Amino acid sequence: xxxxxxxxxxxxxxxxxxxxxxxxxxxxxxxxxxxxxxxxxxxxxxxxxxxxxxxxxxxxxxxxxxxxxxxxxxxxxxxxxxxxxxxxxxxxxxxxxxxxxxxxxxxxxxxxxxxxxxxxxxxxxxxxxxxxxxxxxxxxxxxxxxxxxxxxxxxxxxxxxxxxxxxxxxxxxxxxxxxxxxxxxxxxxxxxxxxxxxxxxxxxxxxxxxxxxxxxxxxxxxxxxxxxxxxxxxxxxxxxxxxxxxxxxxxxxxxxxxxxxxxxxxxxxxxxxxxxxxxxxxxxxxxxxxxxxxxxxxxxxxxxxxxxxxxxxxxxxxxxxxxxxxxxxxxxxxxxxxxxxxxxxxxxxxxxxxxxxxxxxxx
Amino acid sequence: xxxxxxxxxxxxxxxxxxxxxxxxxxxxxxxxxxxxxxxxxxxxxxxxxxxxxxxxxxxxxxxxxxxxxxxxxxxxxxxxxxxxxxxxxxxxxxxxxxxxxxxxxxxxxxxxxxxxxxxxxxxxxxxxxxxxxxxxxxxxxxxxxxxxxxxxxxxxxxxxxxxxxxxxxxxxxxxxxxxxxxxxxxxxxxxxxxxxxxxxxxxxxxxxxxxxxxxxxxxxxxxxxxxxxxxxxxxxxxxxxxxxxxxxxxxxxxxxxxxx
Numbered sequence: 001x002x003x004x005x006x007x008x009x010x011x012x013x014x015x016x017x018x019x020x021x022x023x024x025x026x027x028x029x030x031x032x033x034x035x036x037x038x039x040x041x042x043x044x045x046x047x048x049x050x051x052x053x054x055x056x057x058x059x060x061x062x063x064x065x066x067x068x069x070x071x072x073x074x075x076x077x078x079x080x081x082x083x084x085x086x087x088x089x090x091x092x093x094x095x096x097x098x099x100x101x102x103x104x105x106x107x108x109x110x111x112x113x114x115x116x117x118x119x120x121x122x123x124x125x126x127x128x129x130x131x132x133x134x135x136x137x138x139x140x141x142x143x144x145x146x147x148x149x150x151x152x153x154x155x156x157x158x159x160x161x162x163x164x165x166x167x168x169x170x171x172x173x174x175x176x177x178x179x180x181x182x183x184x185x186x187x188x189x190x191x192x193x194x195x196x197x198x199x200x201x202x203x204x205x206x207x208x209x210x211x212x213x214x215x216x217x218x219x220x221x222x223x224x225x226x227x228x229x230x231x232x233x234x235x236x237x238x239x240x241x242x243x244x245x246x247x248x249x250x251x252x253x254x255x256x257x258x259x260x261x262x263x264x265x266x267x268x269x270x271x272x273x274x275x276x277x278x279x280x281x282x283x284x285x286x287x288x289x290x291x292x293x294x295x296x297x298x299x300x301x302x303x304x305x306x307x308x309x310x311x312x313x314x315x316x317x318x319x320x321x322x323x324x325x326x327x328x329x330x331x332x333x334x335x336x337x338x339x340x341x342x343x344x345x346x347x348x349x350x351x352x353x354x355x356x357x358x359x360x361x362x363x
Numbered sequence: 364x365x366x367x368x369x370x371x372x373x374x375x376x377x378x379x380x381x382x383x384x385x386x387x388x389x390x391x392x393x394x395x396x397x398x399x400x401x402x403x404x405x406x407x408x409x410x411x412x413x414x415x416x417x418x419x420x421x422x423x424x425x426x427x428x429x430x431x432x433x434x435x436x437x438x439x440x441x442x443x444x445x446x447x448x449x450x451x452x453x454x455x456x457x458x459x460x461x462x463x464x465x466x467x468x469x470x471x472x473x474x475x476x477x478x479x480x481x482x483x484x485x486x487x488x489x490x491x492x493x494x495x496x497x498x499x500x501x502x503x504x505x506x507x508x509x510x511x512x513x514x515x516x517x518x519x520x521x522x523x524x525x526x527x528x529x530x531x532x533x534x535x536x537x538x539x540x541x542x543x544x545x546x547x548x549x550x551x552x553x554x555x556x557x558x559x560x561x562x563x564x565x566x567x568x569x570x571x572x573x574x575x576x577x578x579x580x581x582x583x584x585x586x587x588x589x590x591x592x593x594x595x596x597x598x599x600x601x602x603x604x605x606x607x608x609x610x611x612x613x614x615x616x617x618x619x620x621x622x623x
Contacts, residue, residue, distance in 0.1 A: 031436060226515035233511045237460035240430055257549035262507060264398045265543050301398060306436040308404045309609050312578045 025082030026053070026206050027151055031306035036084070036206050036245055037152035039074030042330035044152050046318065047302055048311060051245045051269065053206055054198070055303040056236050058267035059249040061213065065275030067295040067320060068249040070328055072210055074155050075247050077102045079208040080165040081153055087172045087192045087209045089185055091216040095173035099166045103155035106327065156326045176214075182221050182231040185211075189235055193242045207244035209235075214250045225259050232266050268303035273320070287319070288336040295320040297330055371616035372405070375586040375603035376565060378412060385418060385498060387537040391528060393563035395544035395556075400582035402569035404609045406504055406541055407434070411443045413500050414453060420498045422448075423487055425457045425480070427508035440612045452495075455487055462512045477513055477523040484527070488534055499536035501527060506542040506559070517555045528562055544568065564589050572606070579622070580606045 027049065029035045035050035044050040051057055061068045079086050080102070088095060174188050189209060196207040214232075215222045222228075232248070239246050252260045252272075264270055274296040276283065284290045297318045302311035318330040369379050377386040392409070396402030413420040426434070434456075435445045448454035462476060488499050503509065506520065513519045524540070531538050540559065547553035560566060566587040572580060586603040606622075608615045615622075 226511065229511045230514060233508060234461060240460065258546055261398065261543065261546040261549070262511070265507060265546065270398070304401075306433050307440075307611065308407055308437050308614075309611055310401065310576075310581055312576050312581065314578070 023205065025078070025084060025151060033305050034206075034243070036082075036208070037078050038071070039076075039078030039152065039155060040071070040328050040330065041152045041154065042318070042328075043071075043297075046299060046313065046330065047269065050152070051247075052303050052305050053243045053245060054240050055245060055268035055305060056232075056239060056266065057245065057247045057269040057271070057303075058263060059247065060264075060270070060272035061249050061251040062272070062274045062295075063251055063253055065273070065295055067273035067275070067297075069212075070157075070294075070320065071271070071273070071297075072212060072247065072249060073102050073157075074328060075208065076210050077104070077155055077161055078153060079206075080161065080170065081105055082206075083170070084205060085170050085172075085192070085195070085207045086166075087174065087188060087207070088212075089174040089176050089188070089210070090212040091175070091177045091219050092212075093175065093177065095175050099171065099173070100160060102161040102166075103157045104159040104161045105153040106156045107159070154327055157322065157328065158326050176211075176221075177216075177218050178220075180220055181224065182227055186231055186234060189246075190238060193238045193244055196242045196244045198241055198243050205243070207242070209239075209244060209246040211246070211248045214248050215254050216251070217254060222254065225256070229259070229262055229266075232263065236266055264300070267301060268305065270299075270301035272298045272300060274298065276319075286336060288334045289319070289321070289331070290336075292321045293319040294322055370614070371603070371605045371618075372408060372567075372584065372586070372607075372614075373412065375588060375601075375605075377588065385413075385420060385537070387413075387500070387539075387565075388498070389531050389535045390537050390564040391531060391562050392537065392539040392565040392567065393559050394539070394541040394567045394569070396541070396569040397543060397545040397571075399571045399576065400569045402541055402567065403504070404607075404614050405567050405569065405584070406502065406539065407437055407441060408614060409500075409539055410434070410438060410445075410454075410502070411441050414443055414448050418498070419495065420500050421453050421455065421491060421495050422500045422502060423455045423457065423484055425459060425484070425501070425503045427459045427462070427512065428504045430458060430460060431456050442612070452491075457483065459508075459512065477509070477519050481523055481526050485530070488530065488536065497535050499530075499534060501530065501536055501538050503527075503538075503540040506540050506555070507546055510555070521555060521558055524559065524562070569607075579608060581608050583607070583619075584616070 025036055027035050029049045029052060033052040033054070035044075035052055037044050037050045038047070059068045059071055076086055076088060076099075088098070090098060092098065172188065172192065174185060176182070176185055179185065192207060192209065196205065215228060235246060248267075250263065252263075255263065276290075276293050276295055280290075287293075297320050299313055299316050299318070302313070304311060315332050317333055319333055321329050321331060323329050373379055376392075380386055387409075394402045394405045410422060410424070412418075413422050424434070431445070438445050445454050445456075449456060457480075459480070462480075484501060488496060491499070506524075509520050509523070510517055527538050530536050542556060542559060544556060547556040566585075566589075568585045568587075569582055570585070571582050576582070583604060583606050588601045588603070590599050605616050605618050607617075
C-alpha cells in the first residue's frame with residue numbers, strides 16, 4: 001500500500017484537539033474512546049486528553065488535607081458548565097450544599113490578561129517551537145479562546161458557580177451517610193447511567209457521577225468490604241457501556257491493604273493526592289517553588305480502554321499550585337539547583353520512581 | 364507454528380515445538396500481575412496463539428473485567444478477528460461484568476452463581492462437535508473479580524477453580540487464569556493465590572523493574588514452567604526471565620540489555 005505521507009507543516013492541527021462538533025465538552029480520543037475534561041487543563045494534558053467516557057476514575061485521599069475536593073469540584077463544575085448531567089453522592093448531611101462551593105469559569109477580564117501574555121510570548125515563539133519536536137502535544141490556546149464552549153475551562157476557585165447551572169434536572173444529589181447499605185446509591189447510579197447508554201457511534205450527552213469519600217467512616221457500609229467492592233464492580237460494569245465518567249474518592253487509610261489493592265485494580269485511572277508539610281526545610285531545599293505548593297498529585301494508572309499499551313508517564317508526581325490563589329495548576333516537580341560541592345545533577349524534573357532523592361516523596 | 368515469528372514468551376511456554384498436540388493441552392496457566400504492570404497482554408497473546416489458523420482450539424472466555432468490544436479492538440490490532448472467530452464458534456465469550464451472586468439474605472448462596480457458571484462451561488464443552496471437544500481453552504479474566512462476584516466467598520471460588528481444573532484432565536482442555544498477586548501479598552493467609560499457584564503448571568508473573576517503569580521497558584516477565592512429560596521424556600522445571608515492551612500490534616520480549 002503506497003500512500004504518501006502528508007507533509008508535516010507547522011500549521012498542522014493536532015487531531016485530538018478537535019472536539020466533536022455535535023457534543024460540547026466531548027472530544028475524540030484514540031481507539032474509539034471519547035474524552036471529557038477533568039476540569040483541570042494540566043491534568044487533561046497529563047492523562048493524554050482527559051477522562052475517557054466509560055471509565056472509572058479513583059482518587060485516593062490524604063487524611064491530612066482535602067485536596068481531593070479540589071479535583072472533585074473542578075470535575076463537577078466542568079460538567080455543569082457543559083450542560084452534562086451530574087449525579088453527586090457524598091457522606092455529608094447536606095450534599096446539595098456542596099454545590100455552592102463549586103468554582104465558576106474565569107471571568108473575561110482574566111482572559112484578556114492571558115491574551116496579552118501570549119502576545120508577548122509570541123516573540124519567544126521560535127525557541128518554544130522546538131518543543132513540538134520532542135513529541136509533546138502543545139494545545140493551541142489562541143484558537144480556543146473565542147469558543148465559549150471550551151473543552152476545558154479555567155476555573156476561578158474564588159468565584160462560585162452561578163446557581164442556574166445546578167437546576168434539579170441537571171444535578172441529583174444523594175446522601176450516603178444514612179442508608180443501611182449501598183443498594184440505594186446503586187439504584188441511583190443505575191437509573192442515571194441508563195439515561196446515558198451508549199448507542200453505536202452517536203454520543204447523546206455525556207454524564208458525570210461524582211462519589212465523594214465512598215468508605216467514609218460515618219457511613220454504615222464503610223465496614224462492609226465486599227459490599228463496597230461489589231458496588232464498585234457493578235458500577236464499573238454499567239459505566240463501561242455508557243457515555244459517562246465516574247469519579248470516586250476514598251481514603252485508603254480506612255481500608256485494609258488487601259482491599260485497597262482491590263479498589264486500585266478496579267480503577268481505570270488512579271490518582272492520589274498528598275499534603276505537603278507547611279514548613280519543611282528539607283523539601284524547600286529540594287524543590288523549587290516549594291512555597292507556592294498546596295499539595296502533591298500522583299498519577300498511578302491511566303485508563304487503557306480498548307488497548308493493551310500502558311500509558312507510561314515521564315513524571316508521575318506533580319505539585320498542586322494555586323495561581324494568584326484562584327486557578328488550579330499542576331506542575332512537574334523540579335529539583336532546586338544544588339550547589340556544586342555536593343556534585344548532584346542540576347535542574348532536572350524529578351519523577352517518583354527512579355529518583356535518587358525520592359525518599360521524602362515516596363507514595 | 365514454524366512459520367510464525369515466535370518470541371521469548373512462546374518459547375518459554377513450549378509453543379515453539381510441534382503444534383499437535385497443543386502444548387498447553389491439559390495444563391493450567393496462571394498469570395499474575397500488579398497495579399503497576401498489568402498482565403493482560405499475556406492473555407491477549409495466548410488468545411491469539413490459541414486461535415491461530417494452524418490450531419483447532421476453541422476458547423471459552425469468561426470475562427469479568429472488560430466487555431467484548433475491548434478485547435475485540437485489541438486482538439484486531441494483534442491480527443486476530445474475534446468477531447469472525449465468534450461466528451465460527453471458535454471464540455465463545457461469556458460476559459460476566461454484571462454477575463452478582465445473590466446475597467445470603469435472599470435465601471440463595473453465593474456459590475449458586477458460580478455453580479451455574481461451571482455448569483454453563485461444562486454444557487458448552489459437551490455441546491461442541493466431537494473433533495473440537497479435545498481442544499478447548501478456558502480463560503478467566505480475572506479471578507479477583509470472581510471473588511467479588513461471590514461476595515468474598517473464596518472457598519466457593521476455589522471450588523469453582525477445582526472443578527474447572529478437573530476439566531483439564533477430563534477433556535484435556537487448558538485453563539488459563541489471571542489474578543492480581545499484590546492483592547494477596549499483604550494477607551496473612553493468602554489461601555486462594557497459594558492454591559492457584561500450586562495448581563498451576565505454568566506461572567507467568569508480570570512485574571515492574573526494580574528501577575520502576577520506563578518508556579522503553581514496560582516491565583519484566585518471569586515464566587515458571589513446571590515439568591512436562593511428553594513423548595521425548597520428562598523435562599524439569601524451567602524458569603525464564605525477560606523484559607517486555609507492549610505495543611499496539613505486538614509485544615516485544617527481550618533479555619535485559621539486548622534490546623536492538
